[in-house]
Amino acid sequence: MGEVFLQSLITGVTVGSAYALVGLGFAIIFNASDVVNFAQGEFVMIGAMSAVSLLAVGLPFVVAIGFALLITVAIGMMLEKFAIEPAKSATVVSTIIITIGASIFLRGAALLIWGKNFHSLPAFSGEIPIHLGSATLTPQSLWVMGVTALMVLLVRSFFKRTVTGKAILACSANPMAASLMGIPVRRMMLFSYGLSAFLGGVAGVLIAPIAFTSYDAGMMLGLKGFAAAILGGLGNPMGAVAGGVVLGVLESLGAGLISSGYKDAIAFIILLLVLFFKPQGLFGRAGSDRV
Amino acid sequence: MALFLETNNLTKTFGGVAAIFKLSFAMGQGTVFSVIGPNGAGKTTLFNLLSGIYRPSSGQIHFRGQDLVGLSPHEISHIGISRTFQTPQIFFNMSVLENCLVGCHRHGVTGFVAAALHLPRAVSEAKRMREMAMENLAFCGLDHLADRDSDALPYGELKRLELARALSTQPRLLLMDEPAAGLNDSETKEMGALISRLCETGVSVMLVEHNMALVMAISHRLLVLNHGEYLAEGSPEQIQSNPKVIEAYLGSGDESDG
Structure with a gap:
């Protein structure tokens, strides 16, 4: 029992880190524009698949990953530039539907480019597992947790301490007042999509050596990341991160203690419970509108 | 010498109704x-x-030429040029000071990476902006409320906060x-x-x-x-x-x- 628990915890935190990065991406775009970007999961897939392809053409590992992240950021910004920006007078709900359309488009394009096969990246630094009592920890898990922690700290410090971070928050609170304060709202939006895509791409590259990736891998990861963001309180970046880790741990505990067949169901049951009983999320501030 | 602000035959129509018609002033x-x-x-x-x-719809506006x-x-x-509104348009998801910092945005030069990594240049810039924002809050008599959530302020103070924020763009x-x-x-x-x-x-x-x-x-x-x-x-x-x-x-x- 104890060993199952420890092993599930390790696996859970690893998978949860990926959810956390995806959830963080959701929170950033939501914070900037009140839009839930359902193409977030596709960024993860594009990051991983691009890295696989670039590696296959013979690029060195680090270069391949660097370019894969660049491609992901470019696609994120193109999504904003060519799908979101032209619809700038659309309501939030219409924009969300546009992102769903974009996610289907990106998935379809990935199917045409990469086919239906599963792909994987080699682990960053070997496969020799580290033993912690009866549980094992792969070096890749450490990479996932470490890089996620670093990303989270950078993003947190960006929004907490920098004026540009505040400027992005201002865009969501009141776009008109923000632009009158000299903030280029569209450029901030472009930046938010780029940053979210980057985080998604990082998650994709980190998790690809552990989980296989395919053209439709983004769908489930996107939904889990969304669940993480909801769990943490949408629009609360650090809540999304905590939500991701909690979700990952609960999911793998459920898989370990009950049955692995229920793994995905657990995530969505949690999502439903949160939406029913605490729609502002575990760490979200209760919504209040001033009249 | 160019005039400070000048409009020339300025016109704005909404579906045929002229809200501003051939307005010229300096x-x-x-x-x-x-x-x-x-x-x-x-x-x-x-x-x-x-x-x-x-x-x-037609006409010109010239500001300092x-x-x-x-x-x-x-x-x-x-x-x-900055402005305030009839009903204060405050960023209610932020504190009083943060509202002012957003106004300072256009004076920032350091990028995302430098800022997130706390490079010395970014740190001193952030400090300078903070001082500027505090000065403007003090000018409007709000410096003692800097760390309050802006949505907790009464109406009169919101109006002054909006003024302080507008001043932070150094108009x-x-x-x-x-x-x-x-x-x-x-x-x-x-x-x-x-x-x-x-x-x-x-x-x-x-x-x-x-x-x-x-x-x-x-x-x-x-x-x-x-x-x-x-x-x-x-x-x-x-x-x-x-x-x-x-x-x-x-x-x-x-x-x-x-």
């Missing part, structure tokens, strides 16, 4: 310049044209849309004193305001609009005794009381 630097007129005279439309929210027509609001803000010209609306008598007096002090520090102020006592007390010059058109311009004394203005406000009949 405003001098370092003055408090008020725009008055009955409801629907086009005062707020004029502000929206000057700040880039609306694009003129530069053509403003076609510039976006954030570009106009960078040239040095040369500040457009103020009804700064006294919703304020009580003593708050209105404070606001008037604040605007006068602001003008002394070198910021020119264009004011739209219905409180005539305030307007007459602090304005150097007034522009009167009626149905979107130029009606009169002059010093407070000239305007108060101008028969055309009296007629526009009171009607041509013999009813009294405006």
